[in-house]
Amino acid sequence: MVKLQGFKTLTNVDEALKTWLATWQTKEPQQVLLPLTAVANVSGRILAEDVIATDDLPCFNRSAMDGYAIRYQDSIGASQSNFVKLTIVDTDNITIGQAKQVWTGNPLPEGADAVVMIENTERNGNTLTIQNALTPYINVIQHGEDVKKDQIVAKKGTRLNPYNIGLAAALGYSTLKVYKKPTIAIIATGNELVTIGTQADKHQIYDSNKIILTAMCQELGAEIIDFGIVKDNTDDIAEKISQALKTADALITTGGTSVGGLDFVPDTINKIGKPGVIAHGLALRPAMPTGVAVLNNKPIMILSGNPVASIIGFEVFGRPAICRLLGLNKTEKRPVLKATLTRKIPGILGRKTYARVLVKLRMNELIVEPVSTKGPSSISTMTQSNGYVIIPENCEGIKEGETVIVHMFNNNIEDEA
Amino acid sequence: MVKLQGFKTLTNVDEALKTWLATWQTKEPQQVLLPLTAVANVSGRILAEDVIATDDLPCFNRSAMDGYAIRYQDSIGASQSNFVKLTIVDTDNITIGQAKQVWTGNPLPEGADAVVMIENTERNGNTLTIQNALTPYINVIQHGEDVKKDQIVAKKGTRLNPYNIGLAAALGYSTLKVYKKPTIAIIATGNELVTIGTQADKHQIYDSNKIILTAMCQELGAEIIDFGIVKDNTDDIAEKISQALKTADALITTGGTSVGGLDFVPDTINKIGKPGVIAHGLALRPAMPTGVAVLNNKPIMILSGNPVASIIGFEVFGRPAICRLLGLNKTEKRPVLKATLTRKIPGILGRKTYARVLVKLRMNELIVEPVSTKGPSSISTMTQSNGYVIIPENCEGIKEGETVIVHMFNNNIEDEA
Numbered sequence: 084m085v086k087l088q089g090f091k092t093l094t095n096v097d098e099a100l101k102t103w104l105a106t107w108q109t110k111e112p113q114q115v116l117l118p119l120t121a122v123a124n125v126s127g128r129i130l131a132e133d134v135i136a137t138d139d140l141p142c143f144n145r146s147a148m149d150g151y152a153i154r155y156q157d158s159i160g161a162s163q164s165n166f167v168k169l170t171i172v173d174t175d176n177i178t179i180g181q182a183k184q185v186w187t188g189n190p191l192p193e194g195a196d197a198v199v200m201i202e203n204t205e206r207n208g209n210t211l212t213i214q215n216a217l218t219p220y221i222n223v224i225q226h227g228e229d230v231k232k233d234q235i236v237a238k239k240g241t242r243l244n245p246y247n248i249g250l251a252a253a254l255g256y257s258t259l260k261v262y263k264k265p266t267i268a269i270i271a272t273g274n275e276l277v278t279i280g281t282q283a284d285k286h287q288i289y290d291s292n293k294i295i296l297t298a299m300c301q302e303l304g305a306e307i308i309d310f311g312i313v314k315d316n317t318d319d320i321a322e323k324i325s326q327a328l329k330t331a332d333a334l335i336t337t338g339g340t341s342v343g344g345l346d347f348v349p350d351t352i353n354k355i356g357k358p359g360v361i362a363h364g365l366a367l368r369p370a371m372p373t374g375v376a377v378l379n380n381k382p383i384m385i386l387s388g389n390p391v392a393s394i395i396g397f398e399v400f401g402r403p404a405i406c407r408l409l410g411l412n413k414t415e416k417r418p419v420l421k422a423t424l425t426r427k428i429p430g431i432l433g434r435k436t437y438a439r440v441l442v443k444l445r446m447n448e449l450i451v452e453p454v455s456t457k458g459p460s461s462i463s464t465m466t467q468s469n470g471y472v473i474i475p476e477n478c479e480g481i482k483e484g485e486t487v488i489v490h491m492f493n494n495n496i497e498d499e500a
Numbered sequence: 501m502v503k504l505q506g507f508k509t510l511t512n513v514d515e516a517l518k519t520w521l522a523t524w525q526t527k528e529p530q531q532v533l534l535p536l537t538a539v540a541n542v543s544g545r546i547l548a549e550d551v552i553a554t555d556d557l558p559c560f561n562r563s564a565m566d567g568y569a570i571r572y573q574d575s576i577g578a579s580q581s582n583f584v585k586l587t588i589v590d591t592d593n594i595t596i597g598q599a600k601q602v603w604t605g606n607p608l609p610e611g612a613d614a615v616v617m618i619e620n621t622e623r624n625g626n627t628l629t630i631q632n633a634l635t636p637y638i639n640v641i642q643h644g645e646d647v648k649k650d651q652i653v654a655k656k657g658t659r660l661n662p663y664n665i666g667l668a669a670a671l672g673y674s675t676l677k678v679y680k681k682p683t684i685a686i687i688a689t690g691n692e693l694v695t696i697g698t699q700a701d702k703h704q705i706y707d708s709n710k711i712i713l714t715a716m717c718q719e720l721g722a723e724i725i726d727f728g729i730v731k732d733n734t735d736d737i738a739e740k741i742s743q744a745l746k747t748a749d750a751l752i753t754t755g756g757t758s759v760g761g762l763d764f765v766p767d768t769i770n771k772i773g774k775p776g777v778i779a780h781g782l783a784l785r786p787a788m789p790t791g792v793a794v795l796n797n798k799p800i801m802i803l804s805g806n807p808v809a810s811i812i813g814f815e816v817f818g819r820p821a822i823c824r825l826l827g828l829n830k831t832e833k834r835p836v837l838k839a840t841l842t843r844k845i846p847g848i849l850g851r852k853t854y855a856r857v858l859v860k861l862r863m864n865e866l867i868v869e870p871v872s873t874k875g876p877s878s879i880s881t882m883t884q885s886n887g888y889v890i891i892p893e894n895c896e897g898i899k900e901g902e903t904v905i906v907h908m909f910n911n912n913i914e915d916e917a
Contacts (some may be wrong), residue, residue, distance in 0.1 A: 089619065119696050119711060126715045140880075143703055147875070149760035186694050186762045188805065190703040196844055202506065203760070229878040237882060244910060245715035246882035249807060252709035253879055257697040275605050279536050280674040286560055286607040287683045291670035294536060298543045298662035315603075343566035344618070345603045388605065390666060418835035418911045458564070461646040463557075465663035466653060495662060 089342060093371065094279045095476070096399060096435045098363035103375040104403065106361055107382050112262040112410045115121045119252050119259060125243055127304055129410045134237040134251045139227035144195075146185040148222040151204060151211055152195035153182045156159030158217040169211045182211045191223060193490075196224035230254065240412035242304075265408035266353040267300050268327035269293055270310045272320060272339040272348060273388055278312060291462065292337040292393045296386070299397055302333075303405045303415070315345040321355060324405035328379050332408050335401065340389030341372040348385050360385070366476055368436045369459035370396040382408075389459035417470070422449035428481045430474035439468035442489050444498040451489055469493040506759055507781030510788065513816060513852045516779035520792040521820065523778055524799050529679040531826045536669050536676060540840075542660055544721055545678035546671045546827045551654040563602040565639040568621060568628055569612035570599045575634040581845045586628045608640060614640035647671065657829035660722075682825035682860075684717050685744035686710055687727045689737060689756040689765060690805055695729060708879065709754040709810045713803070716764035716814055720822045720832070732762040738772060745796050749825050752818065756807030758789040765802050766882040768792045777802070783893055785853045786876035787813040799825075806876035812854045812888075834887070834907040839866035844886070845898045847891035856885035859906050861915040868906055 114131040117124055146152060148164040153169060157180060161167040169182040176193030177183055183192045191198070197217040205212040230236055236254065237247040241359045243261065251259055276290045277283045290312055297307045308325050313319045313427070320339070325333050339348040356378050363374035363385065373396035374385030382404045386393040403414040420442065428438045454468040468492040474481060483485055512618055532550040534541055557778050563569060563586040567638040570586060572598060578584040583727040586599040593610030594600055600609045608615070614634040622629040653671065654664040659686045660678070668676055694700045707729055714724045730736045737756070744751050756765040759781070773795050780791035780802065789815035791802035799821045803810040837859065845855045871885040887908040891898060898904055 122711050122715050123718050126718060141705065141877075145877075147877075149758075149762075187758060187760050188690065188705075202511050224875065224877055228874055229880050236880060242912075245712045245719065246811070246879065246909075248715055249708045250879045250883050251713035252696045252711045253807070255700065255706060273605065279669045283672065288558065288605075288674060289670050291666045293661045294539050294669045295666035298665055301540050301543060302662065339605060341566075343604050344564075390670070394663070416911060416913070418837070418908060420835070420837050435546055457645055458560075458641065460558075460564075461562070462663065462667045463646050463653060466667050491835060492663075494637050494833065495659075 088173050090371065091368040093364050093434070094362040096367050099365055099375060100400060103361045103377070103382070103400070104407070104430065106358055106377045107380050109407055112265065112408070116258050116264050117261055119177060120256055122248060125248055125259060125261070126245065129304070130237055130239050130241045130243060131260040131262045131410065132184055133235045133239050134247070134254070134256065134259070136230045136232050136234045136236060136254050138255070139232050140311035141224060141226055141228065141256055143226050144191040145185065145224040146187055146191060146198045146222065147224050148200045149186050150198045150200045150222060151182040152177065152185045152198050154189045154194060155197035155217045155219045155221070155362070156195070158213055158215070161213050161216045163214050164215055166212050168201050169213065171209045171211050175443050180336065196220055196223070208314070210236040212481065225425070237411070239347050240410055242411065242415070262410040264304060264306045265332040265405065266306045266308050266330065267333045267335060267405065268310050269296060269335045269337070270323050270327060271312045271337050272315060273312070274315050274345070276312045276338070292386070292388065292390055295390060295394060296335055296337060296397055299401070300392070300405060303402065304409055305405050315339055316348060317347045317351050319346055320351045324352065324355060324361045328381055331381070333381055333404060335386060335397070336384045337386045337393045340374055340385045340387055349374050349376070350376065352383060352385070366434045367395070368431055368434045370399070371434070373400065377402055390462040391464060392459035394465060398437070400478045417492055418494065419488050420449060421488055422451040423483055423488050424451050424483055424485050424487050426453055427451045427483050428472060428474060430478045430480040431480055433476055436474040439473045440470055440472050440476060440489060441468050442469065442470055442491065442496055444496055446450050449496070451487055451495050469495055508905055509789065510781050510783040510851070511779040513782050513784050516792060517817060517820065518781055520778045520794070520817070521800070523775055523794045524797050526824055527629055529682065529825070531677045531713060532680050533675050533677055534687045535905070536665060536674055539665060542676060542678070542812060543662065545660050547654055547656050547658045547660060548677040548679045548827065550652045550656050551664070551671070551673065553649050553651045553653060553671050555672070556649050557646065557647040557671055558641060558643055560643050560898050561608040562641040563604060563606050563608060563615045563639065564641050565617045566598040566603050567615045567618045567639060569594065569602045569615050570634070571596065571611060572614035572634045572636045572638070575614070575616065575630055575632070578630050580631050583631055584632065588623070588626045588628050599606050613637055613640070614737050619643070645668050654798045655829070657827055659828065659832070661678050675832050679827040681721060681723045681745065682822065683723045683728050684747040684750045684752060684822065685725045685741050685748035686713060686752045686754070687744060688729045688754050689732060690729070691732050691762070693729045693755070708809055709805065710788070711812045712807060712811060713752055713754060713814055715878070715898055716811070716818070717822060720819065721826055729814045732756055732764060734764045734768050737764055741769065741772060745798055748798070750821060751800045752803060752814070753800070754803045754810045757804055759800045766791050766793070769795065769802070770801060783851045784812070785848055787816070788851070790817065792817055804876065808878045808881060811874035811882060813903045826907065834909055835911065836907055837866060838903050838905055839868040841868050841898055841900055841904050843870055843901050844900050845870045847895045847897040849863055849896055850893055852893050853891040854888045855891060856881050857887055857906060858885050859887055859908065866913070868904055878908055886912055
């Protein structure tokens with residue numbers, strides 16, 4: 084017997100997210116030791132250890148200039164009318180009245196605490212003449228100036244980027260412990276779907292959702308296990324879901340999640356086990372038919388078969404879930420910016436709206452145009468926009484001329500001027 | 501004979517960039533055909549062809565709801581007091597007085613132009629009763645609604661992201677032509693440098709610049725060829741540079757670029773050939789000793805040995821050069837945001853300053869704190885900041901309380917509240 088009605092009630096998005104995230108627990112992911120020299124594999128990974136300075140950085144006083152290392156006290160009183168003469172030596176330590184030639188980056192000899200720039204000196208044999216007084220540690224990069232011994236320079240749970248990788252390398256790390264990538268199983272459901280790379284018949288459509296969601300998961304740093312396409316059939320769906328949950332850390336389904344005649348996914352999940360579906364039917368636009376579930380302590384994102392709805396459903400639920408599975412300290416957000424709305428964006432009372440927009444530069448000001456919403460199946464609205472604006476549940480819309488916060492998923496901002 | 505003086509004149513950064521970019525030409529990069537199913541290899545690549553719709557998307561009228569496909573004209577006049585009865589058929593086309601059951605996503609039968617939602621109908625055997633009048637194409641996703649045949653949905657020179665890949669897949673593309681990744685050779689110079697993974701002696705330092713610049717190039721989508729570390733020695737430097745230019749599309753050097761006793765890189769480049777160094781000594785802070793050169797029509801970025809200076813030098817010159825080599829339509833910029841400065845940032849008249857800053861959320865407002873600048877050798881200033889503010893050459897600094905534009909290199913914005 085098919086259910087013939089739409090969702091009777093819609094669950095508040097923030098509440099659904101909170102309840103769902105509280106229904107499954109994560110333990111610390113496994114660790115992997117990676118050599119820094121294979122930096123392409125290290126970039127973007129999540130640190131599984133604190134990076135701690137085992138020594139000062141730099142660990143010795145270095146010259147910041149080409150010149151002569153001296154004791155600053157020897158220069159006291161030096162001026163254009165009162166030259167000071169020092170003896171140039173080539174030893175690892177200097178004493179009163181001595182100087183040692185240094186190039187930028189060279190260690191200072193013991194006893195030296197200042198560097199006089201080469202252009203401010205005159206050399207005659209082993210005699211150095213200086214005409215200006217130095218202050219202590221001038222032109223010296225002091226040991227520990229960058230980082231002090233025992234300082235934590237990057238915390239466990241941080242995403243590695245060129246700069247914290249570089250700092251670890253400078254501190255002498257040759258490997259870093261990172262977390263193993265979480266695995267996300269993905270299943271597309273729908274009788275009408277065909278796999279990319281095959282030839283669609285007249286009334287079939289290509290399974291583009293899976294490729295979009297795969298790319299979005301990979302952008303965050305998760306690995307995808309593709310469980311293919313399954314027909315709208317409870318038994319097949321149940322079997323695939325059970326298989327997927329044996330293998331992966333989390334599951335994404337796309338399609339079959341409304342309350343129509345062929346929308347079997349939520350009920351099938353509930354038949355497999357407890358707690359099953361946590362929320363289904365959300366006060367969200369697009370992506371109302373989104374659901375979230377938990378089985379075997381693994382999160383399940385039940386996403387719409389409509390491409391844009393599946394993208395927004397993933398944005399709202401998939402992003403925080405995957406950030407947690409990655410071992411990140413907190414959910415990574417999209418870059419945001421503020422800009423002025425050129426046309427009204429309508430909201431719907433009682434539903435949180437993710438409105439796709441295009442941010443542009445117009446006469447040096449950032450402006451935001453709503454992208455016409457042809458409905459949740461139009462992928463082209465995602466390629467025509469570069470961000471989204473969130474309109475809260477209690478808001479009928481945002482007026483032209485107002486400043487809005489845009490969450491950018493693409494930093495390609497065109498300059499109209 | 502060593503040169504003993506600093507830069508006599510500093511070149512304006514924007515002028516140097518413009519001249520340099522005009523001194524070398526790029527031809528269109530080679531193409532590579534990639535299957536979309538290996539989406540991890542496709543994401544982030546640059547399109548080498550326009551993606552054109554070979555058909556409407558969708559290419560047939562689809563039902564947006566579970567219900568019955570009918571001719572809207574048959575529903576005219578239907579109301580709660582005036583039921584309309586239709587005959588349910590199971591054929592690929594319908595005519596006057598007929599209806600066909602459809603699930604969400606199903607193709608509409610020929611002749612149908614509207615869908616009545618299942619919950620607004622009553623069925624008795626093959627008789628369907630409807631009580632409301634429909635408008636043309638209600639609950640129908642019309643063919644071409646998302647994309648029209650022959651429309652260009654992604655232009656050559658665009659970077660592929662989850663959404664434009666998904667749209668290409670939906671249009672039936674199973675492969676995409678992308679550009680071959682450009683190869684960037686990288687050479688670190690300096691007697692004091694040791695390779696990561698080996699043990700540094702007391703006065704040696706780890707070659708961290710190379711790993712940072714490698715990761716930055718890879719983030720943009722270029723491939724790196726590591727030419728290792730070379731001593732401060734003109735012959736060795738010349739040999740490495742010549743080797744590198746035979747293999748790679750561009751060259752980055754780091755170190756040996758000031759005008760000191762061991763700064764051999766710019767002069768060596770000039771000895772190898774013409775046009776050689778285009779600019780050296782820039783009105784830039786940090787990264788004054790940066791240079792740009794061209795040999796064999798290949799761009800050379802002569803970056804400082806100081807980590808932060810090399811990063812900023814790369815940001816200013818490497819980013820636009822690599823975007824061009826990638827085949828991108830234009831230089832990709834960092835995400836920007838506007839925020840309020842909590843403390844003055846000093847500028848230097850006559851030098852364009854890239855000041856590292858930390859953007860935070862304080863009571864729901866974005867604020868910007870300058871990160872103490874310990875000098876161009878302190879990598880930790882990069883890991884403590886999440887963006888930079890550009891202070892123009894003609895500006896002595898920016899006052900506390902002013903709104904500034906921040907170029908974000910890390911979207912990790914802490915909420916203080």
